[in-house]
Amino acid sequence: MSIGSRAAKDALYDSFARVAASLGSGRRLEIIDVLAQAPRTVEDLSVAIGQSVANTSHHLRRMAHDGLVLSERHGRQVEYRLASRHVHDLWRSLQSVSEEHHGGLEEKAVAYLGDRSEIAVLDRQAAVERMRDPGTIVIDVRPRVEYEAGHVAGALNIPPDQLEELLLKLPDGEVVAYCRGRYCSYADQAVRLLVAAGRVAYRVDDGFHDWTP
Numbered sequence: 001m002s003i004g005s006r007a008a009k010d011a012l013y014d015s016f017a018r019v020a021a022s023l024g025s026g027r028r029l030e031i032i033d034v035l036a037q038a039p040r041t042v043e044d045l046s047v048a049i050g051q052s053v054a055n056t057s058h059h060l061r062r063m064a065h066d067g068l069v070l071s072e073r074h075g076r077q078v079e080y081r082l083a084s085r086h087v088h089d090l091w092r093s094l095q096s097v098s099e100e101h102h103g104g105l106e107e108k109a110v111a112y113l114g115d116r117s118e119i120a121v122l123d124r125q126a127a128v129e130r131m132r133d134p135g136t137i138v139i140d141v142r143p144r145v146e147y148e149a150g151h152v153a154g155a156l157n158i159p160p161d162q163l164e165e166l167l168l169k170l171p172d173g174e175v176v177a178y179c180r181g182r183y184c185s186y187a188d189q190a191v192r193l194l195v196a197a198g199r200v201a202y203r204v205d206d207g208f209h210d211w212t213p
Helices: 006-022 026-035 042-049 053-065 085-101 105-113 124-131 144-149 160-167 186-196
Strands: 069-074 077-082 120-122 137-140 175-178 201-204
Touching (some): 026 077, 053 069, 160 186, 175 186
Parallel strands (some): 175 201
Antiparallel strands (some): 069 077
């Protein structure tokens, strides 16, 4: 095969397309969203994305074949993680392109997340400035395993399955809540509950791993 041949170029570009095709499933994008937070077993992932273990395993095998995820055995369990931070960056870029060019996305987001005009949303810079105030309470509204894998210094963990119980125990002060990212509903739920209880609360537009290098 000669340098610069059509066949060689086709093979190269088809390799790029194979990785893109691996992203062509909403469930696989959910897997990337979850694994960006912390490594997980297939059983954990199946619960997180609402699929059977068999279907989740199928998605993981495809993603591993295309180089997007890696696996590591710990005794009887196999733990999966993203192959690199670049995989998460690719997912975030896909969100940004979709937001800019895909019609109907905003309506779908509102159907899932609710009308965010009803809650106060902070961009990254505004959130950081508020977090510098010692009277501000920062809460990480992600499952415990994700919080333990990394979180904003000083943030309190309020797992989504303990929202109503733990929010009542927060000390006085304004609250800044964050979770996985802009299409994660956990922080929205926390802010709505806090506002309904008469508290001042804000949701951060981005997730924890959007802030870290």
